[in-house]
Amino acid sequence: MSSSEKNHDLPAVALLFDLRADFVSAAPYGSGHINDTYCAYYDQAGLRVRYIHQRINHNIFTNPAALMDNISRVTEHALAKLVSEKNAEAYRRTLTCIPAVTGKPYAIDADGNYWRTYPFIERARTYDILETAAQAEEAARAFGEFQKLGADLGGEPLAETIPDFHNTKVRFQNLKKAIADDPHGRAAGVQAEIDWFLAREEEGSKVVDLLEAGEIPVRVTHNDTKLNNVMLDDVSGEGVCVIDLDTTMNGSAVYDFGDMVRTATSPAAEDEVDTSKIKMRIEMFEALVKGYLKSANAFLTDKERSLLAFSGKLLTIECGTRFLADYLMGDVYFKIHKDGHNLDRTRSQMALAESIESQMNEMEAVVAKYS
Numbered sequence: 001m002s003s004s005e006k007n008h009d010l011p012a013v014a015l016l017f018d019l020r021a022d023f024v025s026a027a028p029y030g031s032g033h034i035n036d037t038y039c040a041y042y043d044q045a046g047l048r049v050r051y052i053h054q055r056i057n058h059n060i061f062t063n064p065a066a067l068m069d070n071i072s073r074v075t076e077h078a079l080a081k082l083v084s085e086k087n088a089e090a091y092r093r094t095l096t097c098i099p100a101v102t103g104k105p106y107a108i109d110a111d112g113n114y115w116r117t118y119p120f121i122e123r124a125r126t127y128d129i130l131e132t133a134a135q136a137e138e139a140a141r142a143f144g145e146f147q148k149l150g151a152d153l154g155g156e157p158l159a160e161t162i163p164d165f166h167n168t169k170v171r172f173q174n175l176k177k178a179i180a181d182d183p184h185g186r187a188a189g190v191q192a193e194i195d196w197f198l199a200r201e202e203e204g205s206k207v208v209d210l211l212e213a214g215e216i217p218v219r220v221t222h223n224d225t226k227l228n229n230v231m232l233d234d235v236s237g238e239g240v241c242v243i244d245l246d247t248t249m250n251g252s253a254v255y256d257f258g259d260m261v262r263t264a265t266s267p268a269a270e271d272e273v274d275t276s277k278i279k280m281r282i283e284m285f286e287a288l289v290k291g292y293l294k295s296a297n298a299f300l301t302d303k304e305r306s307l308l309a310f311s312g313k314l315l316t317i318e319c320g321t322r323f324l325a326d327y328l329m330g331d332v333y334f335k336i337h338k339d340g341h342n343l344d345r346t347r348s349q350m351a352l353a354e355s356i357e358s359q360m361n362e363m364e365a366v367v368a369k370y371s
Contacts, residue, residue, distance in 0.1 A: 137291035142239030144295025150220030261312025320349030
């Protein structure tokens, strides 16, 4: 438990929300590192129920009100569609924001902390490490369903909670600035890595250029599609609900799928030193494509589908540029646990991208099979 968690007055937080239930107890919940999360028990007219209270880290997300406006718009729209489709589990298939007593989707406590509250999704859980291809398929299907539910969201564009989050062109600009500045004199020792990324800079701009030209649509996207952001049903294993919506904003469906490929297809850790262990497993890729297109095929354009195989390489390269730039700048963004940690991460992304490059024909065939 962090020091900030020890100081949070959860009974007082409970009074900020229109729960119409009596607070019983609360305890820290989950393994997240950004926000403070609690599972709270309430007595609701004699029935024991659970809610999730989260303190939004306003040092990371500097405009919590805009962030919560994004989340409430997307989740309310998704719920309305699920209800209109007569889905028997509509309130289990999307997060729903419990309104504060002010009517807003968030509340501010006496210390200036921003809080949100969701109903607890029962009889489902997340997995930090997926055990089977079937789990990958279901998680990918759930992310496709999330995009499908948001595909016709009207109104103003969603707020950009983290500017240029998946703008690979900007990521390359940041890398080149880090190379030029070289504040710690590290560039000379990683010239091979620098050359590797700069040789792929043109490819890195591909999706950004297509978005700017209007050749692929801007969509409501999750932007952090690690497969542990999907809750799987305890009994059926079905992907039930997509969670962790802080980075939900406008983007490309291609980015969401590509990050699934980056994070789910290699059996090795993101900082694996032995790059011979790093590979893109075609069977896991096929599971992702099969699951994702079950939901997404109906709304994707032909151009978006044509980019799915490439997307994994793109997001892997993008992440690698971030690791390398951070290494050159003195490890100021990503937490490190040893010397050269960001360099190890950089090289692991290079190895995964090379594995994807070597299997691109097979990956294209898989996409064609399920399209």
